[in-house]
Amino acid sequence: MRVLRVAAAQVGGIQSTERREQVVERLLALLEQAAADHCRLVVFPELTLTTFFPRTFYGDQADVDAWFETAVPGPETAPLFVAARRLGVAFHLGYAELVRQEGRVRRYNTAILTDETGAIVGKYRKIHLPGHARRLPDAPFQHLEKRYFDVGDLGFRVWEALGGTMGMCICNDRRWPETWRVLGLQGAEMVVLGYNTPEENIHYREPPHLRMFSHRLSIQAGAYQNATWVVAAAKSGLEDGHRLIAGSAIVSPTGEIVAEASTEGDELVIHDCDLDFGADLRRTMFDFARHRRPEHYGLITSAASYRPSTFQDG
């Protein structure tokens, strides 16, 4: 048994009018509460520090960049790192990252993982950016991740931390089995992720319950098919008048949801995760070395698609 007590820290809606300092106060309260409950890892959502700004079209890039961090820890986020060190609690945090690379400004949808001293041990930049790049004039709101972010350049990686092999992904990545498999092939025992998932589908009439259903299905399948724990934290509830689904959850390597949020607000979802729990499954059903047949998987890496896109995008 290698038990890691972990908390998915669901964060209720963050309004445009909330300052970073106010948000960090809420996160600190969750971190303190998790430490009091003897958690060793707290998983915060994607883009934890701000409203989900890709729902809004901004004509002026400066208005977009105002939602980005140029350094983490920075003045507003440093208290999180200080508290993590003081409390001995690791954390995962998603934020919009603005960085200068080879003389060019790049913008990523980023997440970090710290150890129990608050030191950053891993960084991930979102690879599967959903939505669209061009403003949709008739949509009730936008989903402009393809406009505001660059595709992540760090790949899907794992890190030895917290007594196990830890992986990260972000939001829409969870719907793509390739995400889980690349992490699983590297031996991930726990994958942590945050998400911001609008309840409403802006592209076609989809029953709202399917948003929660496909969220659960995606994380459960990813867990089972790679025999890994999954810890998924939502930013949820009403945010600037738009609803994000909740459903923060911890999924065992069998694919079962073992703990789930019961509210749409700030809430800790806690479970004692035995990192050895997936070992039987990895030794038998999902013994990759004996059972996988990469010679028949060629299409998966040879092209993005064998159908042209029919979506009108910029």
Next chain:
Amino acid sequence: MRVLRVAAAQVGGIQSTERREQVVERLLALLEQAAADHCRLVVFPELTLTTFFPRTFYGDQADVDAWFETAVPGPETAPLFVAARRLGVAFHLGYAELVRQEGRVRRYNTAILTDETGAIVGKYRKIHLPGHARRLPDAPFQHLEKRYFDVGDLGFRVWEALGGTMGMCICNDRRWPETWRVLGLQGAEMVVLGYNTPEENIHYREPPHLRMFSHRLSIQAGAYQNATWVVAAAKSGLEDGHRLIAGSAIVSPTGEIVAEASTEGDELVIHDCDLDFGADLRRTMFDFARHRRPEHYGLITSAASYRPSTFQDG
């Protein structure tokens, strides 16, 4: 709307003492019933014609080969093809196939798909063979697919038939997301499969309910992540004293189970499947051309595993 009324034809346990002719009589009854219910496609299980013989160790290869077909249609199976033609119903059938290739005898876990005239339009040979190759002396029963079958040599393919793009896989293939993705990349609108899934896990103490749970999770995830219909037919119930799970089901491209067996015996599970139903999902969330990032999927095809197997097998 391109509606295809399809039946998953669940087949209750087939005892070792049942002759092929008796089994085919049962299949003909299901085919007749499906035709009366205006179905255009009937999906029979994996290894439909016999008991699930890989649960037994045979020292004499002739005892294994007795479960194989050397020709389909053959004397015992020809009535199925005649009935399909007379009734105007296509069918999918799994069977053990013994074939001579380049001077060597090969044995495959095979399935075929016919059109509505009973003509074979596609053949698939199982790629993900589960279980083990060497007899497990302490196991309550065996799972010797790796001993009795060769790995399928036809890849994962789709066929234009029945007004849509049809794919096939078999049993354990459904637990591997690569199966679904290779079919999805080729535009599969419906994937049909049969399975024989023991209720008991011979490798470690697994709660029996998880067998049904992971079956459902696998076909639901495969459907959703590739926006395809899935029609899954079980051989189920007591067979030579061992129980196979039932749960034959039809899954829509949203991942929802829209019809499911209510018994462990011979039963038709019927649904009107609109082959256009996945189009919205394929145009938006799962528009592969815009969203997939194969440059980050390299590990999936570069090796079967990055961990050595710890399973003792021959």
